[in-house]
Amino acid sequence: MKTVSINPVTRLEGHGRIDIFLDDEDRVANAYFRIPELRGFEAFCVGRPVEEMPRITTRICGVCPEAHHMASAKACDAVYHVEIPSAARKLRELLYNTFYVADHAVHFYILSGPDFVVGPDAPVEERNIFGLIRKVGVETGRKVLEARAKAQELIKTLGGKSIHQVTSLPGGVSRGLSEDERRRAEQICGDLVEFAKFTLKILDDVVLSNRSYLDLILSDAFRHETHYMGLVDERNRPNYYDGTIRVVDTKGKEIERFAPAEYLDHVAEHVEPWSYLKLPYLKRIGWKGLTDGPESGVYRVAPLARLNVADGMSTPLAQEQYERMMTTLGGPPVHNTLAYHWARVIEMVNAAEKALELARDPEVTSPEIRRVPTAHPTEGVGVVEAPRGILFHHYVTDERGILTKVNLIVGTTNNYAAMNLSIRKAAEALIQPGKKLTAGVLNRIEMAFRAYDPCFGCATHAMPGHMSLDVTLRDSQGRILDRLVRG
Amino acid sequence: MARTLVLGLGNELLRDDGVGLRAARRVAELAGDRADLAEACLANADLLPIVSGRERLIVVDAYVSSTDPPGTAVRATPADRPAGFGYRSFHTLPFDEVLALGHLLGLPMPEQVVIHGLCVEDASTFGDDLSPALAAAWPAWAEEIARQEFSLPSPRQAKPHSLITPMQNEGISRRVNGSRRWLNPSSGRCASPTLR
Numbered sequence: 001m002k003t004v005s006i007n008p009v010t011r012l013e014g015h016g017r018i019d020i021f022l023d024d025e026d027r028v029a030n031a032y033f034r035i036p037e038l039r040g041f042e043a044f045c046v047g048r049p050v051e052e053m054p055r056i057t058t059r060i061c062g063v064c065p066e067a068h069h070m071a072s073a074k075a076c077d078a079v080y081h082v083e084i085p086s087a088a089r090k091l092r093e094l095l096y097n098t099f100y101v102a103d104h105a106v107h108f109y110i111l112s113g114p115d116f117v118v119g120p121d122a123p124v125e126e127r128n129i130f131g132l133i134r135k136v137g138v139e140t141g142r143k144v145l146e147a148r149a150k151a152q153e154l155i156k157t158l159g160g161k162s163i164h165q166v167t168s169l170p171g172g173v174s175r176g177l178s179e180d181e182r183r184r185a186e187q188i189c190g191d192l193v194e195f196a197k198f199t200l201k202i203l204d205d206v207v208l209s210n211r212s213y214l215d216l217i218l219s220d221a222f223r224h225e226t227h228y229m230g231l232v233d234e235r236n237r238p239n240y241y242d243g244t245i246r247v248v249d250t251k252g253k254e255i256e257r258f259a260p261a262e263y264l265d266h267v268a269e270h271v272e273p274w275s276y277l278k279l280p281y282l283k284r285i286g287w288k289g290l291t292d293g294p295e296s297g298v299y300r301v302a303p304l305a306r307l308n309v310a311d312g313m314s315t316p317l318a319q320e321q322y323e324r325m326m327t328t329l330g331g332p333p334v335h336n337t338l339a340y341h342w343a344r345v346i347e348m349v350n351a352a353e354k355a356l357e358l359a360r361d362p363e364v365t366s367p368e369i370r371r372v373p374t375a376h377p378t379e380g381v382g383v384v385e386a387p388r389g390i391l392f393h394h395y396v397t398d399e400r401g402i403l404t405k406v407n408l409i410v411g412t413t414n415n416y417a418a419m420n421l422s423i424r425k426a427a428e429a430l431i432q433p434g435k436k437l438t439a440g441v442l443n444r445i446e447m448a449f450r451a452y453d454p455c456f457g458c459a460t461h462a463m464p465g466h467m468s469l470d471v472t473l474r475d476s477q478g479r480i481l482d483r484l485v486r487g
Numbered sequence: 488m489a490r491t492l493v494l495g496l497g498n499e500l501l502r503d504d505g506v507g508l509r510a511a512r513r514v515a516e517l518a519g520d521r522a523d524l525a526e527a528c529l530a531n532a533d534l535l536p537i538v539s540g541r542e543r544l545i546v547v548d549a550y551v552s553s554t555d556p557p558g559t560a561v562r563a564t565p566a567d568r569p570a571g572f573g574y575r576s577f578h579t580l581p582f583d584e585v586l587a588l589g590h591l592l593g594l595p596m597p598e599q600v601v602i603h604g605l606c607v608e609d610a611s612t613f614g615d616d617l618s619p620a621l622a623a624a625w626p627a628w629a630e631e632i633a634r635q636e637f638s639l640p641s642p643r644q645a646k647p648h649s650l651i652t653p654m655q656n657e658g659i660s661r662r663v664n665g666s667r668r669w670l671n672p673s674s675g676r677c678a679s680p681t682l683r
Binding site: 004040041043044056060106110129130133134138141142144145148149152164 | 498499500528531532533535536584587588591592593612613614
């Protein structure tokens with residue numbers, strides 16, 4: 001009997017729920033996006049040895065376990081006050097950039113691709129991966145599967161398992177690469193670069209060469225002027241694994257720059273009675289409600305934000321594409337929410353090129369891959385750029401390394417306020433007095449928040465949502481006027 | 488590669504949600520060389536390389552219900568799946584769509600697919616234990632699945648009260664159709680496979 005392990009993660013039972021409130025003139029007054037919650041994550045972790053966290057947190061959610069594994073390992077490094085060897089960092093980064101290619105491919109081809117390839121107005125039963133494959137051909141579908149399989153092969157080599165990675169631990173990693181494995185990694189990463197180029201061509205052929213899609217991307221219904229936050233290297237280029245946190249304002253001017261461990265000095269969380277999920281905001285501006293603009297503390301994260309806080313990209317083809325996007329859309333910053341999709345493909349190219357660069361680096365076969373911690377454990381923050389936005393893991397331990405406090409702020413949570421804004425704006429544009437909710441309205445509202453690639457599994461410290469959708473339209477007295485459920 | 492794959496779905500850190508994984512391991516153990524075992528959190532296209540090339544797929548999962556008592560066992564196929572099976576999430580494909588995608592891509596997909604589910608009590612609290620009803624029910628459930636699917640003699644004389652025969656199962660499926668939700672095959676995103 002052979003055993004195949006895929007990744008025990010879970011799911012969340014419940015509905016994503018949107019409540020749209022109308023005023024006395026039947027115009028949209030407010031829209032709220034609510035999600036269910038799972039219980040007891042912090043309680044489950046407190047009392048455990050901190051070094052267990054890189055393995056536990058991969059099981060919070062099956063969508064991006066690599067991100068939790070890395071953020072958790074970095075938080076453990078900080079808890080034990082240990083700087084990992086250069087080779088260990090490169091091995092972690094190689095795994096992480098490979099994961100980025102695979103993760104962004106899922107979003108582009110399965111989640112957002114159908115909106116553009118099949119068409120945003122296509123019936124929902126056609127606007128899916130099946131419709132996409134019928135349109136672009138079975139060979140494209142096979143290419144996507146092959147690329148993901150290769151990425152997972154390399155992730156398994158580097159992480160011990162393709163999903164529940166186990167190799168990053170306080171002070172470094174537990175296994176390196178042999179020369180044979182490095183050569184295979186180089187081969188895989190070369191293939192991933194070609195796959196990323198192929199994806200760019202599809203983006204060009206299907207989306208960017210279609211004037212109506214460009215108009216959609218540029219339309220006001222999908223635009224917000226907000227602040228942006230992301231990790232950058234010393235040359236202000238996005239780095240998904242490590243860096244300094246940079247915040248730019250609505251004009252693209254840097255207004256904050258801080259080390260990840262200082263995040264509590266710069267980010268606070270607002271609580272609303274209608275949601276389990278907190279809404280992070282910039283402390284220096286304060287919580288001004290669910291509004292956009294320069295006076296609002298709302299910021300955005302994830303692909304578009306990462307490109308907006310950057311001065312350029314760290315690899316040649318990604319840089320070329322970055323310049324092209326900024327020229328076309330008039331950034332940075334670019335405020336068009338649907339440009340998240342374009343930014344995501346540019347990041348896919350960047351991550352593939354970066355992974356290839358690392359796979360070619362002879363240092364990844366170095367045996368110097370771990371520095372054993374010797375300091376007393378205390379407190380630490382680990383930050384990475386998860387595909388869905390900046391991810392904070394913050395642990396406090398006693399002198400034995402037993403966890404006494406755990407806090408996570410995940411990518412989707414960072415974008416939660418912005419998603420609510422986007423939903424409200426789409427609702428304002430689409431819901432007309434006296435008109436009933438239609439499937440088309442639901443589709444457009446979905447597009448407004450799908451651009452963020454939200455994932456509510458770990459946002460609620462739970463699993464990937466069984467994301468059914470329940471849209472309710474209420475009058476100014478709170479009475480239900482209409483309801484549309486997809487589940 | 489065995490012709491039959493036993494696929495356990497769930498998360499062992501979310502209390503009862505891990506019951507499908509535990510049971511799948513036991514089923515595969517009892518089946519011996521007649522089946523391979525796979526474990527997954529959820530379902531998405533990454534399952535295709537795992538399930539393609541098999542003749543038969545046996546999914547072992549948890550489900551929640553507003554009417555069935557915890558520990559109730561059901562057996563279904565993609566064709567007669569209960570309402571709610573097609574639950575969508577942002578990052579996943581419903582399990583039956585995974586199979587359909589495989590067919591569309593021309594992959595050799597299993598001709599026979601059965602889904603076994605055990606009704607759970609608590610799958611929304613983090614914890615690595617099972618609720619008492621599930622802890623008591625799952626070993627016999629796993630053995631019954633092995634008996635049904637591999638024509639193995641039942642290792643136990645007595646059946647647990649919650650375990651039902653296939654005939655009873657079909658009746659219950661019809662009666663409570665619509666109130667039952669499969670936790671994993673319908674919704675999840677499954678991670679990529681790891682042979683180990």
